[in-house]
Amino acid sequence: GRLAVPELPVVIAVEDLHVADAGLADLIATLVGGSASVLVVSTSWPGQTTSNAHVRRALDAVGERAVRFDHRSTEPPDPFPPSASLAELDDEALAALVRHHYPVVDDETLDAIVDRYRNPLALELFCGLPKIRRRSRAGALRLERSAIESTPVEVRGLYGEMWSELPEPVREALSLAALGIPALLDPTSAGEWNTELLLAALEQIDWPGLDEIADGLRHGGDAYSWARSVSDMLRTFNESVQRDVAADDDTFLFDDDRSEVRRAIGGVLGHFLRSNPTTLDDAERHHVADLAAVLHAEGLLADPDVLADAVQPSVELSIVEERDLARVIHLTGLVLDAEPAPERRVRALLLRGHAHLVAGRLADALSDADRADSDLDATSGTTALEVLNLRARALTALRRDTDAIETYGALVAGLERALGPDHPDTIAASAGYGLAVGRAGRVDEALVITREAVRLAERTLEPDDPYLLRLRNNLAVAFADAGDIAAALDEFVALEDDAVRTFGPEHPRTLNILRNGAWHRFVVGDQADAVQRLRALAADHDRVLGPAHPDSLRVHRLLGVALAHDDDGGTAQDGVTLLIDTHAREVDVLGWDHPDVQETRRTIADLASASGDHQLAITTLERHVADCDRIFGDGSLPAHTARVHLARALALADRPDDAVRALAVVVEPIAEASGECAEAALVARQLFGRVLAQSGDIEHALAELSRTAELASTRWGRTDDRTIDARDDVARALDQAGRLDDAVAVWERLEQDVAADRGADDQLARQLSALVDATRRRRHET
Numbered sequence: 001g002r003l004a005v006p007e008l009p010v011v012i013a014v015e016d017l018h019v020a021d022a023g024l025a026d027l028i029a030t031l032v033g034g035s036a037s038v039l040v041v042s043t044s045w046p047g048q049t050t051s052n053a054h055v056r057r058a059l060d061a062v063g064e065r066a067v068r069f070d071h072r073s074t075e076p077p078d079p080f081p082p083s084a085s086l087a088e089l090d091d092e093a094l095a096a097l098v099r100h101h102y103p104v105v106d107d108e109t110l111d112a113i114v115d116r117y118r119n120p121l122a123l124e125l126f127c128g129l130p131k132i133r134r135r136s137r138a139g140a141l142r143l144e145r146s147a148i149e150s151t152p153v154e155v156r157g158l159y160g161e162m163w164s165e166l167p168e169p170v171r172e173a174l175s176l177a178a179l180g181i182p183a184l185l186d187p188t189s190a191g192e193w194n195t196e197l198l199l200a201a202l203e204q205i206d207w208p209g210l211d212e213i214a215d216g217l218r219h220g221g222d223a224y225s226w227a228r229s230v231s232d233m234l235r236t237f238n239e240s241v242q243r244d245v246a247a248d249d250d251t252f253l254f255d256d257d258r259s260e261v262r263r264a265i266g267g268v269l270g271h272f273l274r275s276n277p278t279t280l281d282d283a284e285r286h287h288v289a290d291l292a293a294v295l296h297a298e299g300l301l302a303d304p305d306v307l308a309d310a311v312q313p314s315v316e317l318s319i320v321e322e323r324d325l326a327r328v329i330h331l332t333g334l335v336l337d338a339e340p341a342p343e344r345r346v347r348a349l350l351l352r353g354h355a356h357l358v359a360g361r362l363a364d365a366l367s368d369a370d371r372a373d374s375d376l377d378a379t380s381g382t383t384a385l386e387v388l389n390l391r392a393r394a395l396t397a398l399r400r401d402t403d404a405i406e407t408y409g410a411l412v413a414g415l416e417r418a419l420g421p422d423h424p425d426t427i428a429a430s431a432g433y434g435l436a437v438g439r440a441g442r443v444d445e446a447l448v449i450t451r452e453a454v455r456l457a458e459r460t461l462e463p464d465d466p467y468l469l470r471l472r473n474n475l476a477v478a479f480a481d482a483g484d485i486a487a488a489l490d491e492f493v494a495l496e497d498d499a500v501r502t503f504g505p506e507h508p509r510t511l512n513i514l515r516n517g518a519w520h521r522f523v524v525g526d527q528a529d530a531v532q533r534l535r536a537l538a539a540d541h542d543r544v545l546g547p548a549h550p551d552s553l554r555v556h557r558l559l560g561v562a563l564a565h566d567d568d569g570g571t572a573q574d575g576v577t578l579l580i581d582t583h584a585r586e587v588d589v590l591g592w593d594h595p596d597v598q599e600t601r602r603t604i605a606d607l608a609s610a611s612g613d614h615q616l617a618i619t620t621l622e623r624h625v626a627d628c629d630r631i632f633g634d635g636s637l638p639a640h641t642a643r644v645h646l647a648r649a650l651a652l653a654d655r656p657d658d659a660v661r662a663l664a665v666v667v668e669p670i671a672e673a674s675g676e677c678a679e680a681a682l683v684a685r686q687l688f689g690r691v692l693a694q695s696g697d698i699e700h701a702l703a704e705l706s707r708t709a710e711l712a713s714t715r716w717g718r719t720d721d722r723t724i725d726a727r728d729d730v731a732r733a734l735d736q737a738g739r740l741d742d743a744v745a746v747w748e749r750l751e752q753d754v755a756a757d758r759g760a761d762d763q764l765a766r767q768l769s770a771l772v773d774a775t776r777r778r779r780h781e782t
Contacts, residue, residue, distance in 0.1 A: 009037040017055060018048035019239065022188075025054035030542045033062040045121035045155070051240065053187035089120055101127040102141040112145040116153055125158035126151060130165045159245045166224055169209070171249065173216025174226060176202065177235070178247035179261045182290040185298060189290035191243070192234040192283070193217075197272050197291075201264035231283050259300070265291070266301035273309050282317055289314035293334055304338035308348060311335050315351050319358070322508040323545065328355040346372045346383060353390045357397065360550035360590040366394040385414050392432060399595050399632050401440035408433035424467040427457050431474045441637045441674030441681075443482040450478040464502045466509075469495065473513055483679040483716070485523050492517035506544045508551065511537065515555050522562045531566065534559040548589045550596065556582040557600050564607050579604050593631045595638070598624060602645055614653035621646040637673055637680075640666040644684050647691060656694035663688040667704075677715040679722075682708055686726055689733070698737040705729045719757040724750065724764070740779040747772045 012031065014024070031038050042049075050056055059066055067077050069086060076084040089097075094114045098105055105113075117123035126132065129151070135141060152158050163171065180198040182189035195217045202210055217235070222228060226242050227235050237243035253261075269292060280288065292310035295301035315328040332352035336345060353368030369391035376384050388411045395404035412433055415426040431453040438446030454471050461468045476491035496517055499510040515537055522530030538559050541552040560582060563575025583600045590597055602624055609617035625646055628639040643666045650659035667688045671681040689704030709726040716723050727750050734743035751768035758765060 009039045011039045011041065014040060014042040016044060017042035018044035018052055020052060020055055022054045025052075025058040026546060027543055028055075029058035029061045030547055032058075032066050033547060045119070048121070048155070048241070053183075057188070088118060094118070094120065094123060097123055098127060102136055103139040105140070106142040108145075109141055109143045109148070112143070112148045116148055119155070122153060122155050122158055125155060125162070129158070129161055131161070156241055156245065159239075159241050163242075163245050163249065166226070167220070169212040170216045170220035170224060170226075171246070172209075172252045173213045173220055174237075174246040175249050175252050176207075176213060176261060177217055177227070178237075178243055179258055180265060180291065181236075181243065181247075182287070182294045184243070184247055185294040186290070189294055190283075190287040191240070192230050192236040192287055194233045194284065194287060194291070195235055196233050197265060197268065197288075200268045200272060201261060204268050205260060205264045207261075231281050233280075233284050234287055262295060262298070263300045266295045266303075266306075269295075269301065269310060270303060270306040273306070280313065285313045285317055289331055293331055296334060296338065304335070304340040305344055307338050308335045308340040308344035312344075312347060312351070315355070319351060319354050322358050322549075325355045325359040325549075328352065329359070342375050342377070343383070346375050346387070349375070350383075350386055350390055353394070357390070357394055358550070360553075360594060360596070362394055362398045362594065363591075366391065366398065369394055381414075382418060385411060385418060388414065389429065389432075392429075392436070396432070396436045396439060397595070399439060399636065399638050401436065401637065404436040405433070405440060408436050422456060422460050424457070424461065424465075427453050427460075427471065428467060430456075431471050434478060435474060438478055438481045439637075441670065441678060443478070443678055443680075444675060447475075447478045447482045450475045464498060466502060469499055469502055469513075470509065472498075473509075473516070476516065480520060480523075483722075485520060489517070489520040489524055492520055506540065508545060511541055511544065511551065511555075515541075515551070515558065519558045519562075522558075522565075527562060527566060531559070531562050531571075534562055547585070550590065553582055553586050553589065554596065557586075557596075557603070561603060576604070576607055579607070593627070598627060598631070598638070598642075602642065605649065606645060609649040609652050614649065617649040618646070618653060618655075621649050635669065637670070640670050640673075640684075641680070644670075644687060648687060651687070651691045651694060656691045659691040660688070660695055660697075663691060677711050679715075682712055682715070682722070682726070685711075686729065689729060693733050693736055698733060702730065702733050702737070705733050718753045724754065735775065740775055740782075744772055744775050744779070747775065 010031075012028075014020070014028070020028075028040060032040065050059075059068075067079070069076055069080055069084065071086045071088050073086065076082065091114050094117070095110055097120060098110055098113055113123070113126065117126055132141070132143075132151075135143060152161060166174075177193045177195075177198065178184060180193035180201075181191060183191040195214075198217065199210070199214055202213060207213065220227075225238060226246075227237055230236050237246065269288070273288070289311045292301055292307050296304075296307050301307055311331045311334070315331055318324045318328045329352055332348045332355070335348040336352070339345070340348070349368045349372035353365045353372070356362070356365035356368060369387055372387045373384075373391070376387060388407060392404055392407040392411050395407055398404075408429065412426065412429045415423065415429050419426055421427075431450055434446045434449030434453065437449060450471070454468070454475050457465075457468045457471050472491060472495055476488045476495065479485075479491060480488035492513060495513045499507075499513045503510045514533070518530050518533035518537060521533065534555060538552075538555050541549065541555045545552050547553075556578060560575045560577075560579035563571040563578060566572055566575065579600060583597070583604060586594065586597045586600055601620065605617045605620035605624065608614075608620070621642065625639065625642045628636070628642040632638040643662045647659040647662040650656070650662060663684065667681075667684050670684045671678075674681045676682075685704055686708040689701045689708060692698075692701035692704060705726065709723065709730050712720070712723040712726045718727075727746060731743045731746035731750070734740075734746060747768055751765055751772060754762060754768060755765040760766075
């Protein structure tokens with residue numbers, strides 16, 4: 001049976017959902033927001049879940065996909081059965097909680113406590129209040145009802161009671177700590193404070209009692225269960241409500257004091273960054289960036305260069321990991337709006353441009369490259385090459401092939417002059433040049449370029465060097481583009497373990513290699529294995545990168561295609577549905593003009609054509625052709641490819657004359673761009689010959705089909721499946737023309753070649769032999 005369906009959902013247990021961080025909340029949103037049936041069973045303190053900004057954002061993101069059912073629900077919503085219940089704890093259960101703290105509690109006291117505290121968190125806090133514990137002896141407890149009712153009933157008030165019991169130096173220290181927490185000014189930001197940074201700021205303004213404050217910041221909160229360590233420098237409150245109580249205490253601070261301390265933090269931030277250029281860990285980098293952003297927004301950090309320096313290490317880390325791209329774009333946008341020095345402005349544009357590129361916002365990436373280029377006067381030559389690299393990558397992704405090749409050529413030449421031909425950056429740029437050449441259709445040339453890049457890298461780099469692994473991935477792609485699928489799959493399979501070992505199993509680059517390997521297993525015909533791998537990878541992509549990441553959308557598209565071609569497994573319609581859903585999400589995330597959006601749309605049209613829905617296919621492909629002309633240019637390879645797909649749909653709809661007109665204008669341009677022997681050129685020429693034959697123009701059809709067979713034999717050999725298909729087309733066209741002797745001769749030569757290569761007992765050889773015999777009988781009869 002199938003998993004993740006309403007009758008058999010995936011069940012996920014989450015403890016203490018009310019303290020979920022951004023990563024956990026995003027994971028839940030990803031799982032719930034997909035198409036699978038997921039049951040999330042969580043524990044949390046009543047009333048605290050939706051006070052968590054991360055959880056609120058996750059619930060907003062999934063919208064109606066989330067059916068919530070909690071202890072306050074009187075009637076279970078669909079699809080829960082009528083007997084389902086998460087009712088509040090009954091009196092006996094609440095009494096058991098009290099007896100856990102006070103085993104010999106007086107019955108009247110117990111009844112009064114249970115009557116007042118129905119929330120188990122509030123009940124636990126009440127039992128832990130120092131003034132209550134002081135009234136207990138040997139587990140016994142007796143309280144007047146009036147004393148119980150004079151104690152706050154809400155969680156916030158109970159924490160306030162606990163707060164008042166803390167030593168004064170600890171309360172002052174934690175009140176000051178709250179001023180260094182970015183989340184108090186922006187709930188989506190970091191929830192920690194940096195002790196060393198805060199102490200430097202307090203020292204700057206000569207805050208009294210600094211030694212006691214330092215001790216309270218470092219140790220006091222732990223002793224009273226109010227704070228804990230996150231890293232060497234970062235600490236946080238155990239509960240957000242504790243943080244709020246500390247932040248709202250006016251005992252030690254006027255509003256002017258709060259502003260002065262925060263302004264002092266902004267004032268010492270630059271020195272702090274210069275003193276710790278490489279020692280901050282990942283969490284500390286992200287915290288400094290969030291802190292600088294909120295201080296800048298409040299007008300408490302005046303120096304835009306300090307803002308830029310605080311943001312840069314954090315966003316560089318996120319770009320390497322290809323995660324939190326929206327945050328990267330937001331933070332670098334703040335830096336640019338602040339107008340730092342030119343070199344920092346260029347750096348911010350480069351970082352934002354790379355984030356735009358990974359996020360699929362290709363036009364924005366190119367715009368950032370153009371803006372950075374205009375600011376290059378005050379920067380070094382190597383920075384100019386970085387800008388050129390961003391521009392080349394954006395142009396390649398946008399399928400502006402001619403511009404991309406020219407830009408990569410300039411980049412490679414510049415890097416050779418600046419760093420030498422054997423430098424990893426130069427080799428990587430050469431591989432990028434190969435990719436751009438391949439995108440333009442020159443796949444054989446691209447394979448030569450990429451092979452040379454890998455050869456140079458293998459000579460200078462260690463086998464597990466990340467640069468080399470990325471180049472080997474490019475080489476596998478180049479093999480596939482050149483039509484050597486077996487070599488491509490061999491390289492991807494060899495790469496899989498290396499990538500997991502070097503990058504980790506969930507790094508975006510590892511996922512990219514695993515995705516390519518799974519897809520090429522499908523291409524070579526191992527559909528069951530491919531579908532299983534793609535299903536698992538789709539879940540991994542959504543969980544690790546998020547469902548809106550371009551790579552997540554790509555793996556869903558590939559899974560949809562694999563499922564749609566499963567004629568025997570009963571998943572074909574599931575595949576089409578997945579493709580349609582993915583296409584809608586791609587349009588929302590990437591925009592209509594993104595190359596991936598156009599590719600998915602074309603794939604859906606091809607499937608409609610193959611299933612017999614010719615009008616839908618033709619209408620969709622006609623608009624696809626017009627869009628490709630507009631987006632990429634009417635002489636571009638994507639536009640030519642779109643016309644080939646339209647022609648195939650027209651032929652299947654028995655409109656060969658229209659198909660001939662569509663192909664007549666692209667067959668030679670594709671051959672000129674790609675080379676006559678390139679697979680794309682051969683596919684277009686073969687289809688042209690077929691539709692000419694379908695239209696009755698046999699002589700022209702024979703010319704095109706014969707040329708296709710000749711070129712295919714040169715490229716792949718006489719018994720490659722693609723060549724066999726082309727030679728068979730020639731024989732069938734001869735048969736259609738009534739030239740049965742010539743048709744028999746072609747089939748006989750084909751049979752002999754296949755038998756010599758695969759054996760006389762090969763199924764295809766036997767089929768060809770039977771075809772020859774049948775054609776001879778028809779010739780004799782006529």
